[in-house]
Amino acid sequence: MSLLVIGSTGTLGRQVVRKALDEGFQVKCFVRNFRKAAFLKEWGAELIYGDLKVLQTIPVTLYGITAIIDASTARVSDFYTANRIDLDSKKILIKAAKLAKIKRYIFFSIFDARNYSNIPLMNLKVRVEEELINSDLDYTIFSLCGFFQGLISQYALPILDQQSVWTTKESTSIPYIDTQDVAKFAIRSLSIQATKNRTFILAGKDSWTSFEIIELCEKLSGQKSRISTIPIFTLQFMRKFTKFFQWSWNISERLAFTNMLIEKQSFDISMDEVYSIFHINASEINSLENYLEEYFSRILKKMKELSEQNKNISYIDNF
Ligand SMILES: NC(=O)c1ccc[n+]([C@@H]2O[C@H](COP(=O)([O-])OP(=O)(O)OC[C@H]3O[C@@H](n4cnc5c(N)ncnc54)[C@H](OP(=O)(O)O)[C@@H]3O)[C@@H](O)[C@H]2O)c1
Numbered sequence: 001m002s003l004l005v006i007g008s009t010g011t012l013g014r015q016v017v018r019k020a021l022d023e024g025f026q027v028k029c030f031v032r033n034f035r036k037a038a039f040l041k042e043w044g045a046e047l048i049y050g051d052l053k054v055l056q057t058i059p060v061t062l063y064g065i066t067a068i069i070d071a072s073t074a075r076v077s078d079f080y081t082a083n084r085i086d087l088d089s090k091k092i093l094i095k096a097a098k099l100a101k102i103k104r105y106i107f108f109s110i111f112d113a114r115n116y117s118n119i120p121l122m123n124l125k126v127r128v129e130e131e132l133i134n135s136d137l138d139y140t141i142f143s144l145c146g147f148f149q150g151l152i153s154q155y156a157l158p159i160l161d162q163q164s165v166w167t168t169k170e171s172t173s174i175p176y177i178d179t180q181d182v183a184k185f186a187i188r189s190l191s192i193q194a195t196k197n198r199t200f201i202l203a204g205k206d207s208w209t210s211f212e213i214i215e216l217c218e219k220l221s222g223q224k225s226r227i228s229t230i231p232i233f234t235l236q237f238m239r240k241f242t243k244f245f246q247w248s249w250n251i252s253e254r255l256a257f258t259n260m261l262i263e264k265q266s267f268d269i270s271m272d273e274v275y276s277i278f279h280i281n282a283s284e285i286n287s288l289e290n291y292l293e294e295y296f297s298r299i300l301k302k303m304k305e306l307s308e309q310n311k312n313i314s315y316i317d318n319f
Helices: 011-022 038-043 082-099 120-133 150-160 179-189 210-221 232-242 246-255 258-262 272-277 288-318
Strands: 002-006 026-031 046-049 067-070 104-110 139-144 164-167 198-202 226-229
Touching: 002 011, 011 026, 011 038, 011 067, 011 179, 038 046, 067 082, 082 104, 082 120, 104 120, 104 179, 120 139, 139 179, 150 164, 150 210, 150 288, 164 210, 179 198, 198 272, 210 288
Parallel strands: 002 026, 002 067, 026 046, 067 104, 104 139, 139 198, 164 226
Antiparallel strands: none
16 A cells, blocks of 8 residues: 655654554655655655645645545744645645545544634634545544644753743643554554544543643653743733734744633543554553653763763863
């Protein structure tokens, strides 16, 4: 089976490529920057040029493809609105996939998007889900809450760097998940008929508030954090302000997620049925404690090695 992975340089997309290659799939990666994607080629994937904002580049990338795994989303740093990537290009992708007789289309949405259609990115996700459901294509949609990997830049790095960790007082408990586990479900779905034309919520083992994550990072790193709380109304003001400028529309759309904090979202999700359909045992799913423990032990070991090297260099300098 030949897969086209879109968004393959991203946090989730690269794990999907890794898992697919490990499982023996032929993998083509739809990329807009070959240099940035060189590591995927080293892993054994084929690179094909495509840019989601240049719609004409899409159809040719589907030649010889059996299934599409779309893990793309607009980058906050890109100078255009998310609509172009997260809606317009997806509509074209879905049309082209139908013409190319693609056998399965895998899409990643956001948990509970239908209840938050006032949040622009959630609204785009719902519209693509509907487009896919009404397309006659065989699809599988995964609704996700948040990734372990995102917590590194948000909490672990600032704590290690003794920088401020920004959070709000209104901290929702979120069942973050490892992208390696999401990739496992996505690739497994290709060989399980019961996952066809269905939507699955993928949640991690436990839910975590930002204060609990900070406490865990402090314990594992042995460092005390400097917490700075930002009032919700400041985020709301920033959202309105960033909406004025085209260069900051993507930032404004991300800040719209503060609405979820005000409404105190609840994520009480049982994964038992999903594990059973995908023949995955709960023990195969990574926990946040384990993920962060591995991260900090690796980083602290590296820091110790560097400090030893610097000590040796200064001994040589002084010799
Ligand atoms: N992150 C989360 O916590 C979270 C939560 C729920 C759902 N999701 C969903 O999960 C999926 C993966 O998210 P992620 O966080 O892994 O994304 P990410 O790290 O931000 O990666 C985005 C990917 O999309 C690609 N992309 C963006 N614009 C493009 C364009 N014009 N042409 C071609 N490729 C383009 C990027 O390529 P470049 O490297 O070239 O920029 C990158 O590979 C998305 O559908 C997202 O909405 C994520």
